[in-house]
Amino acid sequence: MKISKYVQGAVRQFSYWFFNGTLGYDILENIDYLSTVREEPSCGELAFAIFMNNLEIDSEGRVLNYKYCENRAAEYIKRYHDPNFIMNPKLEEWETYLYPVSEESYTY
Numbered sequence: 001m002k003i004s005k006y007v008q009g010a011v012r013q014f015s016y017w018f019f020n021g022t023l024g025y026d027i028l029e030n031i032d033y034l035s036t037v038r039e040e041p042s043c044g045e046l047a048f049a050i051f052m053n054n055l056e057i058d059s060e061g062r063v064l065n066y067k068y069c070e071n072r073a074a075e076y077i078k079r080y081h082d083p084n085f086i087m088n089p090k091l092e093e094w095e096t097y098l099y100p101v102s103e104e105s106y107t108y
Contacts (some may be wrong), residue, residue, distance in 0.1 A: 004061025014051050014070060018044070024074020033077045043080050046096055047073040053095050 037044035
């Protein structure tokens with residue numbers, strides 16, 4: 001089974017904004033998070049996990065909450081840079097879970 005074109009589009013769009021340095025622009029304006037990610041890649045890894053763990057789709061595979069997911073990831077990055085920033089709602093453990101890649105996916 002393949003993921004839907006809408007999930008593919010959401011991941012592509014998120015990746016583009018992330019690597020362009022414009023993710024959640026209104027939240028991360030004037031924060032050079034890409035420099036941080038180069039030095040501390042786990043910051044970027046967790047931002048992607050938060051985005052994906054929050055993603056919701058309907059029965060047709062359409063993404064229902066792209067902007068919310070982008071903003072949650074951006075808020076996490078802001079909190080990473082500014083410990084006084086309060087995420088609302090508070091980040092929950094399930095949002096930060098790093099799921100493994102299946103062993104089968106490493107074979108050709």
